Amino acid sequence: MTDYLMNAWYMGAWCNEVTEKPMSRRLLGVNTLFYRKTDGTVVALRDRCPHRFAPLSKGKVINDQIQCPYHGLVFDGTGQCVANPITSDTRIPEAVRVQRFPVVEQSNIVWFWPGDPAKCDTSPIPQFPYLSDNMTYKHVYGLTPVKAHFELETDNLMDLSHVDMVHPGFSGVFNKTSKYTAGRNGNTVFSNWVTTDAKNAPVMEQTSFPTNGAPIDQWLEMSWQPPGAMYLEVAVTRTGEPRSAGYSLKSVHILTPETEHDTHYFWSAAIYSHEHVPLDLFRAGFNNAFDFEDKPMIEAVAAEMGDEIDLLSMKPLLLRSDAGSVLARRVLKELIAKEKQEYYQYDRVG
The missing domain is CATH 3.90.380.10 (Naphthalene 1,2-dioxygenase Alpha Subunit; Chain A, domain 1)
Structure with a gap:
């Protein structure tokens, strides 16, 4: 099995690939969901609902949140589950969440961090400023x-x-x-x-x-x-x-x-x-x-x-x-x- 460097920045996509429609890409062996919120920021989540492991990318983005296509659970841009449409119980445990990956857009590149979020440091991101010099x-x-x-x-x-x-x-x-x-x-x-x-x-x-x-x-x-x-x-x-x-x-x-x-x-x-x-x-x-x-x-x-x-x-x-x-x-x-x-x-x- 491959050993990946985890606490590092990897390229996930070109900026123009990520739109308001959910996109899935397998990165370091993990299916990763990308979509763009209405304010333009990019969200990167693990493309797997924690309930029955359905691909979230097959769902819909509604009000900047992704809805699972299987049972309708809704997750916000941080990965937290914020709604369950099939129950009147509004108390959703904090543990019901999807893994979120830190993301940085720079010079037309979407970089993502697959490692420990606490160790996320933007200084090592490779710099290619000419890519945005149109x-x-x-x-x-x-x-x-x-x-x-x-x-x-x-x-x-x-x-x-x-x-x-x-x-x-x-x-x-x-x-x-x-x-x-x-x-x-x-x-x-x-x-x-x-x-x-x-x-x-x-x-x-x-x-x-x-x-x-x-x-x-x-x-x-x-x-x-x-x-x-x-x-x-x-x-x-x-x-x-x-x-x-x-x-x-x-x-x-x-x-x-x-x-x-x-x-x-x-x-x-x-x-x-x-x-x-x-x-x-x-x-x-x-x-x-x-x-x-x-x-x-x-x-x-x-x-x-x-x-x-x-x-x-x-x-x-x-x-x-x-x-x-x-x-x-x-x-x-x-x-x-x-x-x-x-x-x-x-x-x-x-």
Whole structure:
């Protein structure tokens, strides 16, 4: 069974996915209900009525409260049962409630906290302010379901040496000059490539920085924050020119486990608002890369691993370019171990 880091912020949805209509999404093995109240705030509850375990998401939102579709119990946004329509007894025990998850909306992302509400701290929420900067950028958003443990997807994103093999639209990233560095700063891990005198990738040729065959210098800079939020900046400039004279492409990649063998891969990319690239064409390029190039490969790896979810336990060949993904796995393992230790210490004292 997977050990999840519980006292952490996970992405539950893009903001525009959550409306006044109840939506259910399985997150960390738990069906979770999201809906938006009339004042715009988001509610996240366990999608299970405590009476007969009916999915609350199949019910109705009435006056900012969710009514169970089975026997009609009504729960407010805190999870407390506030009405039982089949009895005249208005005394509802405090214990009749649904688990509530703390929620924060930030930069078009709905973050939720599955752990101890008393330990909820908003400071570790990953910051992606450009996602809400609609003056400077045009954004595309996506969600790709992947039948694989979420750390396999992390490995894929932290080791971009696969790009030339898997993604023709982004090919040309590497050559004999490519230099790789990886490291850790606190709990943040970086995995970066620098290549000089390379060819511009076909995707970049469609942006406002076409080079028509002229060589470029390129930076691929990926950073990871636990448990699964990554930010990638791809910067290019004509060979020999300063980086500031070139172009950059920003993207966010956030992974939330659905189960130990399934992952919600949330992604977003941005181009500058003045660019004339059709947004549908831009979106289609990323959809193709993640849904039809990355996904089949990662799922094939997961299928080969069978029931095993820990790649490193199978002692794979490790290359230098695996350093970033190995570091991310190590940080997450450390945080889970620390959380367990604190839990057991508290349990013994209690």
